[in-house]
């Protein structure tokens with residue numbers, strides 16, 4: 001069984017900052033996330049948007065904020081277990097033991113749950129089974145990898161249109177297919193995309209994908225019957241996400257609907273289990289990145305004392321660490 005001092009569940013903004021703080025306190029840390037990339041909601045839903053209310057950044061692109069949080073924690077060597085869901089919580093000698101998807105056990109001194117909306121997974125492209133997986137993506141971690149590709153984006157929300165704006169200058173061609181005539185995306189983003197050489201096909205669905213090992217083409221069917229086949233190297237499925245508390249709901253945590261009740265130390269009702277970020281609930285709770293950062297610092301510093309009661313709650317100033 002692997003052992004760490006602090007196991008952080010969720011690699012969103014709160015979890016990444018918790019990883020920094022655990023490292024700063026000299027604690028070893030593992031960060032577990034069901035998604036394949038760090039960044040939580042920011043990476044999954046708005047990596048290209050500017051965020052205007054993170055202290056110290058007049059404006060920061062979602063992708064850059066996540067990269068900076070990862071860089072900030074990096075000197076302490078957090079162990080990332082991405083694409084891995086935390087399924088079970090038990091105790092051995094009063095220390096928490098997490099059961100991870102795939103059967104691995106992770107023993108730890110304390111758990112910090114920064115699970116945000118809970119486990120969320122991308123809505124699958126309905127015709128994805130008609131072709132091998134390569135070439136169908138739900139995130140674009142590195143847009144430059146799609147340079148000179150024929151890209152097909154499926155969806156009509158903010159993510160779909162943000163991907164169109166990001167990829168149009170890089171890709172050989174960008175086609176956006178949406179099954180309705182109206183878009184959920186912000187009107188100004190839609191207008192910007194429509195002013196670019198992006199082909200937008202409405203009232204249409206991707207009905208089949210072609211390819212041997214990787215996608216090479218897509219059949220697009222417009223409502224009413226007309227069908228065409230497009231050359232496609234990459235399909236970006238931007239159909240939204242489904243979210244629920246998932247296995248955390250079965251751990252015996254005191255909950256208020258989909259949130260975990262915490263006290264002012266960010267402690268839950270379970271021994272050595274703390275929580276921070278969007279997943280927490282208390283009177284006056286405000287769900288913002290800024291709030292999650294403060295809660296992460298409080299949770300980890302209190303976790304440090306739970307692990308070693310002789311430790312100071314106050315971590316000292318990072319500016320003194322030099």
Ligand SMILES: Cc1cc2nc3c(=O)[nH]c(=O)nc-3n(C[C@H](O)[C@H](O)[C@H](O)COP(=O)(O)OP(=O)(O)OC[C@H]3O[C@@H](n4cnc5c(N)ncnc54)[C@H](O)[C@@H]3O)c2cc1C
Nearest residue numbers: 010012013014033034040041085086115116118277278289
């Ligand atoms: C479109 C949009 C725009 C936004 N704009 C802003 C803004 O401008 N300013 C602002 O402050 N906030 C904004 N927000 C809200 C902000 O993104 C959230 O407050 C923030 O992401 C919460 O961070 P978090 O770390 O608590 O959780 P999340 O970002 O939700 O991350 C939680 C992570 O936990 C993982 N997880 C959950 N359960 C498990 C499990 N059992 N095992 C493994 N992994 C698990 C999930 O996969 C997820 O990656 C916006 C949100 C959206 C959707």
